[in-house]
Amino acid sequence: MANNSFHVLRSRYSSSLKEFIASPRTFEILDRVPADPTSVPLSTHNARSLFVLDSSFNPPSAAHLDIASSALEESPRSSRLLLLLATQNADKPAKPASFEDRLLMMSLFAQELRIHLQSSLPSLPSADIPHIDIGVTKKPYFVDKAAAIELSEEYPKGLEQIHLTGYDTLIRIFNPKYYPPAHTLQPLEPFLSRHRLRVTTRPDDEWGDRKEQEDYLRNLAQGGREQEGGKREWAERIELVQGHKVDKTPVSSTRARTAAQSKDDKLLHSLVPAAVGSYIISQDLYHES
Ligand SMILES: Nc1ncnc2c1ncn2[C@@H]1O[C@H](COP(=O)(O)OP(=O)(O)OP(=O)(O)O)[C@@H](O)[C@H]1O
Numbered sequence: 313m314a315n316n317s318f319h320v321l322r323s324r325y326s327s328s329l330k331e332f333i334a335s336p337r338t339f340e341i342l343d344r345v346p347a348d349p350t351s352v353p354l355s356t357h358n359a360r361s362l363f364v365l366d367s368s369f370n371p372p373s374a375a376h377l378d379i380a381s382s383a384l385e386e387s388p389r390s391s392r393l394l395l396l397l398a399t400q401n402a403d404k405p406a407k408p409a410s411f412e413d414r415l416l417m418m419s420l421f422a423q424e425l426r427i428h429l430q431s432s433l434p435s436l437p438s439a440d441i442p443h444i445d446i447g448v449t450k451k452p453y454f455v456d457k458a459a460a461i462e463l464s465e466e467y468p469k470g471l472e473q474i475h476l477t478g479y480d481t482l483i484r485i486f487n488p489k490y491y492p493p494a495h496t497l498q499p500l501e502p503f504l505s506r507h508r509l510r511v512t513t514r515p516d517d518e519w520g521d522r523k524e525q526e527d528y529l530r531n532l533a534q535g536g537r538e539q540e541g542g543k544r545e546w547a548e549r550i551e552l553v554q555g556h557k558v559d560k561t562p563v564s565s566t567r568a569r570t571a572a573q574s575k576d577d578k579l580l581h582s583l584v585p586a587a588v589g590s591y592i593i594s595q596d597l598y599h600e601s
């Protein structure tokens with residue numbers, strides 16, 4: 313995409329973002345990839361599930377691509393993907409890049425993900441490559457994100473959402489500190505009775521080894537969280553899948569920002585999809601992160 317097209321898209325995202333932020337809406341779809349208005353809407357599509365990848369996309373990383381592609385590859389004909397930019401984080405203050413740049417990188421990410429799916433699923437006709445929606449939410453917690461998506465009526469009523477998260481996020485979803493005033497896990501009930509989590513293990517020393525991550529889920533299944541209001545049957549709605557490392561080092565948006573800041577283009581390109589890397593370099597993002 314040329315600089316001029318970036319400029320046009322950025323301005324479009326900027327005005328729709330402003331409108332969203334000023335509105336009482338808590339979820340909105342700002343773009344679709346492909347953006348073909350004649351393409352089949354989901355209500356007439358045979359999608360059985362909506363994968364949701366919620367992130368700060370700061371920037372979208374190779375891990376995000378891995379998480380999304382591995383999910384879509386399992387049932388490409390019956391799923392759709394929503395890339396959801398969280399404008400408010402449960403813990404972190406907003407950092408560079410701007411939300412407009414992040415939306416632009418999400419759109420590049422979506423295009424690259426579709427190209428990736430075309431080559432990983434060569435027998436899939438191009439018309440069946442999953443469509444990708446680019447949305448925004450003001451809600452920091454998963455229970456509220458899922459409810460906002462349902463309430464928006466953008467998708468058929470009752471469509472099951474499968475939220476794609478990393479293991480570190482699973483731990484935080486199950487931390488009662490986020491659920492005042494009672495500080496129990498009970499608020500998770502509407503979310504986990506209707507929707508699912510597909511959790512990618514983080515092959516990172518910080519999060520323990522694979523066994524430790526599996527034990528966490530086993531503990532929930534065996535009733536280890538009942539005293540806090542955590543139901544054992546929720547474990548059946550959580551799938552753990554294994555994540556990858558790049559050159560034996562963990563992938564994160566933080567590492568990508570640091571690589572961009574230190575102008576280590578080779579490292580940056582190993583941590584983010586190619587089009588995202590080129591955008592970061594061409595726009596000189598993360599200089600001050
Ligand atoms: N390498 C990874 N392995 C597994 N899950 C990941 C990985 N990177 C990100 N995720 C998951 O993707 C989701 C969105 O990621 P997020 O935007 O927090 O990325 P991040 O790399 O952790 O960001 P940052 O480094 O800025 O904190 C989260 O649920 C997170 O757990």
Ligand SMILES: NC(=O)c1ccc[n+]([C@@H]2O[C@H](COP(=O)(O)O)[C@@H](O)[C@H]2O)c1
Nearest residue numbers: 368398400401402452453454484485490
């Ligand atoms: N209890 C929860 O639902 C909960 C807890 C922590 C983070 N989150 C969200 O998870 C997403 C990823 O968070 P980080 O970017 O901090 O890794 C963000 O949207 C954040 O707001 C949700």
